[in-house]
Amino acid sequence: MTRLGDLFDQRLEVVNLGLESFASTLRQVGAPTVHVDWTPPLEVESNARGVVRANSERIAAANARALARILAGMPQLVGMGLARDVIPGLTEDTLLHAGPPISWERMCGPMRGAVVGALLYEGRSRTQQEAERLAASGTIRFAPCHEHAAVGPMAGVVSPSMPVFIVKNAEFGNLAFATMNEGLGKVLRYGAFGEDVVRRLHWMADVLYPVLARALARLGSMDLKNVIAQALHMGDEVHNRNRAATSLFFRLVAPAIARTSSGEDAGSVLEFIHSNDHFFLNLSMAASKATLDAARGIADSSVAVVMARNGTDFGVQLAGTGDAWFTGPAEVPDALYFPGFSKADANPDIGDSAITETNGLGGFAIAASPAIVQFVGGGPADAIRYTTQMYEITAGENTTYQIPGLDFRGTPTGIDVVKVVEKAVLPFIDTGVAHKEPGIGQVGAGVLNAPAQPFVRAYEGLARVLQGGAR
Amino acid sequence: MVVASAGTLAGHIKKGAYFDSVTLMTIGRHVQGLPGVLDAAVVMGTPENRAILAASGLLLPEFEQARDTDLLIALKLAEAGRVETVLAEIDQQFQLARSRKTQGAEARPRSLDGALEVLPGANLALISVAGRYAADEARAALERGLHVMLFSDNVPIDQEIALKQLAAERGLLVMGPDCGTAIVNGVPLGFANVVPRGAIGVVAAAGTGLQEVTTLIARGGGGISQALGTGGRDIKAKVGGVSFATALEALADDPHTEVILLIAKPPDPLVAERLSAIVKNVTKPVVTLFLGDRGGAEAGPATLEEAALAALALWRGADLATGLAGLPGRGQDQLAEAERMAARLPASRRYLRGLFSGGTFCAEAQVILAQDTIAAGRGFPLLAPLFSNAPTGATARLDSALVSQAHTVVDLGEDEFTQGRPHPMIDYSLRLRRLAAEAADPEVAVVLLDVVLGYGSHEDPASELAPAIAAARDRVAVVCSVTGTEADPQSRSRTVRQLEAAGAVVAPSNAAACHLAGWIARLQEDRHLGNTEPPAIVHPQENRP
CATH class of the missing domain: 3.40.50.261 (Succinyl-CoA synthetase domains)
Known part of the structure; x- marks a missing residue:
């Protein structure tokens, strides 16, 4: 008897792709049915699909290796240092920025503002005009944070005198770096560069940094993977909500700070951390960076190791395509805007913080964060649906980061660009929104789906590598 | 950023009414979209928020003493008279926010x-x-x-x-x-x-x-x-x-x-x-x-x-x-019915026009009208020449699917009709138009229609067809078949009643409808040609050993 004969003895259970009315009929007659919210795959170069399909087993095997390395990552906060001393290749004339490579000419307002602020902070210029001239002169080398094992939120500008956290992936030995979070309002990462901004940066270098560095030295190291896993159980997704993780961080460092710093410094530092719900964001980003960098250079893998935006372009890097960036225009997020602002004020998406989504956090873990799901314009059930959808485009599930509301299922981890393209399901990213003019700061927060083009190009890029390196 | 220049400023404090910031932003955005609202802010009374209000020109004097746990509502309105209405709407939004039901949990997989x-x-x-x-x-x-x-x-x-x-x-x-x-x-x-x-x-x-x-x-x-x-x-x-x-x-x-x-x-x-x-x-x-x-x-x-x-x-x-024993007797009845219906028509009206939504029905019509053995006894096909946009057997191809020639059966489910349009079993508009056009053709005796019920099809085809049939009934005969059962969502008997009330004759099957319509056209053609010899029915059943 064929399997068709077996079917006659089973209950008919149907997956419906296409006309939804057929699914309604099936539901009406009581047949178990799931309707697929189907969309055509993203369009790619004519032969790319064939090449990818022909190599599907190789890709799957490589992705399994990439995922294993991501899941094995053990990001530990091991200390702090000045950017010039610890970040490889960061010369005195280098400024790091968020996202894929970009020239001064193509930089968006907030990133230009942050560059100006950094040059003022470094004492390289005295005025905005002077800083802009210097930035445009060609003296300053702009480079992506991601190309220097670093990550920066929003504009993500890192200059040589800035103190940075040092995060070590204890499993593989690689390091990642991130600055300390400045708080909300008018801050450098949103392109603000006024006197108060620069003053705060100096305070961070002169007070916050030494206090924290001493405390961390006393602690030895801090297991960021553990902090993040706990925070997910406490309502964070560690991208747009870091309240729980920041509180955990505070609990861990406070005794060490009290033991290693004077009362006034300790008080001001603890106050600063307490008053900034996003203090942990830069650590969750550096932890993600350290984790994902260990999966670089795995031939044939279609797993993304970077998603990052510079406010002009959205860039993707894959485990299997070396240092190549695949880019497309960044989009303006749908967001909830602060009173007095609207979408017309918003800059296109910006920042390296999508490294959290790349690592199975942020928008991918939004079901863990009922307090912020209203940013998606819906309720907790919508958030569950968003996270659930992300399982469709990942290589697997996290073994440490879990979502209580999904019966402690691991978060969707390891974005597989082949799945993104073939299912036309784009990664879901939580984000803050910067004003498009420099110096104004944050104007809202929201969510967005990554643009399609970088993923299409990454898919095509992988196909070219697979074809060129046919073994 | 909106600068205070015109309009009425109004404010309201709700003591100890805590809402999370996202709910507040959601409600704030809703309020900004209300008619007559120039600008609005709905925030908790923290110093930071009061600073934002000041920058937006929305800080009212009474807000100065507000505490973190107080809810501040600041409105800039085109006219002062709208304050109560807008505040009432905001209250409703807060109630909605408190009672929001979990929704959208149903899985929506993408692949x-x-x-x-x-x-x-x-x-x-x-x-x-x-x-x-x-x-x-x-x-x-x-x-x-x-x-x-x-x-x-x-x-x-x-x-x-x-x-x-x-x-x-x-x-x-x-x-x-x-x-x-x-x-x-x-x-x-x-x-x-x-x-x-x-x-x-x-x-x-x-x-x-x-x-x-x-x-x-x-x-x-x-x-x-x-x-x-x-x-x-x-x-x-x-x-x-x-x-x-x-x-x-x-x-x-x-x-x-x-x-x-x-x-x-x-x-x-x-x-x-x-x-x-x-x-x-x-x-x-x-x-x-x-x-x-x-x-x-x-x-x-x-x-x-x-x-x-x-x-x-x-x-x-x-x-x-x-x-099959019952079919010859029905054939006799159908011929009598065809004669009654033909008697109402002028001799100039002699062509059959079949407008089908089902491709198989269009093919079956051709088998019956052009090749059926009913006509074999007469030595020539029942209807000739027969045209179609989906010809089979001896049927000729229409020059254009949109224009009928002599006896024509059209499959409206063919590509030329369905590009960018729902199937004719769902969307009757094309058939209704064609039905009116055929009735207006002075050479057309009978229009033949298939009506397909069941899941997927139009939820009430009779409601579409009945007015069009009523409008055509005085000029042409309308013969329908209704494919369906009592248990279908549309109910076959109800559909049949409505079509009959509109003036159509409903046959028990597509084959029966083709026979009846074919006889009407055959009789009219004979009248037109002056052939008064009564047609002889030879049903296949009687040929069998």
Whole structure:
């Protein structure tokens, strides 16, 4: 008897792709049915699909290796240092920025503002005009944070005198770096560069940094993977909500700070951390960076190791395509805007913080964060649906980061660009929104789906590598 | 940023009313969209928020003393009179926010794999995505062990062949491409009617043919074990009848199927040979209708209706002749009815115009009107010349599908009509327009319509057709068939009543409707030609040994 004969003895259970009315009929007659919210795959170069399909087993095997390395990552906060001393290749004339490579000419307002602020902070210029001239002169080398094992939120500008956290992936030995979070309002990462901004940066270098560095030295190291896993159980997704993780961080460092710093410094530092719900964001980003960098250079893998935006372009890097960036225009997020602002004020998406989504956090873990799901314009059930959808485009599930509301299922981890393209399901990213003019700061927060083009190009890029390196 | 310049500023403090910032932003955004609101802020009274209000020109003096746990509402309105209305609306929004129900939990997977996570026991994929993507989805479904019903059309034939090859290797069935209907384990798929489960199994390479026989069997007191479609191309030489054979063999093995009914347009000769070889080894009765090609088996059924009656007779343990015994008497009645209807028409009105939504019905009409043995006794076809946009047999091709010539039957489900438009079983607008145009043609005697009920079809076709029929009834005869059952969502009897009330004559099957309409046109043509010799009815039944 064929399997068709077996079917006659089973209950008919149907997956419906296409006309939804057929699914309604099936539901009406009581047949178990799931309707697929189907969309055509993203369009790619004519032969790319064939090449990818022909190599599907190789890709799957490589992705399994990439995922294993991501899941094995053990990001530990091991200390702090000045950017010039610890970040490889960061010369005195280098400024790091968020996202894929970009020239001064193509930089968006907030990133230009942050560059100006950094040059003022470094004492390289005295005025905005002077800083802009210097930035445009060609003296300053702009480079992506991601190309220097670093990550920066929003504009993500890192200059040589800035103190940075040092995060070590204890499993593989690689390091990642991130600055300390400045708080909300008018801050450098949103392109603000006024006197108060620069003053705060100096305070961070002169007070916050030494206090924290001493405390961390006393602690030895801090297991960021553990902090993040706990925070997910406490309502964070560690991208747009870091309240729980920041509180955990505070609990861990406070005794060490009290033991290693004077009362006034300790008080001001603890106050600063307490008053900034996003203090942990830069650590969750550096932890993600350290984790994902260990999966670089795995031939044939279609797993993304970077998603990052510079406010002009959205860039993707894959485990299997070396240092190549695949880019497309960044989009303006749908967001909830602060009173007095609207979408017309918003800059296109910006920042390296999508490294959290790349690592199975942020928008991918939004079901863990009922307090912020209203940013998606819906309720907790919508958030569950968003996270659930992300399982469709990942290589697997996290073994440490879990979502209580999904019966402690691991978060969707390891974005597989082949799945993104073939299912036309784009990664879901939580984000803050910067004003498009420099110096104004944050104007809202929201969510967005990554643009399609970088993923299409990454898919095509992988196909070219697979074809060129046919073994 | 809005600067305070014009308008009325109004503020409100709610003491100790904590809401999270996102709820507040959501409500703030809603308030900003209300009529007459120039700017608004709904925030908790923290120092930071008060600073933001000050920057936006929305800081009222009474807010100065507010505490973190106080809710501040600042409004800038075009006119002061709207304050109470807007505040009331804000109150309502807060109540809504407090009582918001969890919603949207229903899974919305984005792909087959996502769906299989939700429904791991799925055993069939019903695919109706655009043709160029359909084969990829079907292949994925087969690879995951699912049977496939491929409703989509425009799937390239080489992809169809590859899919059916893969399915055969895995013991799976691919129904389609272009398979509009099936009933599996009693579950209607695509366009399908509500029929009782029973002992008659159907395999059809003709979609509306499957609907016609299953509903006629149901109305005749029988039931359906399985009704499997294959898509019309399956029985072409290139595809080789792979799905047809698989379905037939499965029904042959199925203990719940006592009689098998096969429906198709004439297959490729090699495919026909292959199928008949399988049929020879089937131990249960098999009724075969290759519409328009009886392959010399003159005793076999010639129409969908005869095929259904034959299957019913065999299921009841009777023979085929018993099953068809009622038809000659009905033929006599129909001729009398045709004479009555023709008597109302001027002699100049002599052409038949068939407007079909079902492709199989259009083909069956051609078999009956141009080739049927009813006319054989007269030595020439019932109606000639006959034109169609989907010609079979001796029928000529229409110069344009949009313009009828002499006797014409049109399949409105053909591509030229369905580009960018729903199928005519769903969207009646094209048929209604064509019906009016045909009635206005002074040479047209009768308009022939098929009305297909069931899931997927228009939810109330009579409501569309009745006014158009009423408008046409004084000029032409309107003859309809209604494919459906009482249990269909539209109810066959209710539909028939409405069509009859509008002035149509409703025949019990498409074949009967074709006979009646054909006779009306034949009688009118004879009048027009001055041929007064009464037509002789020779029903195939009477020719049989």
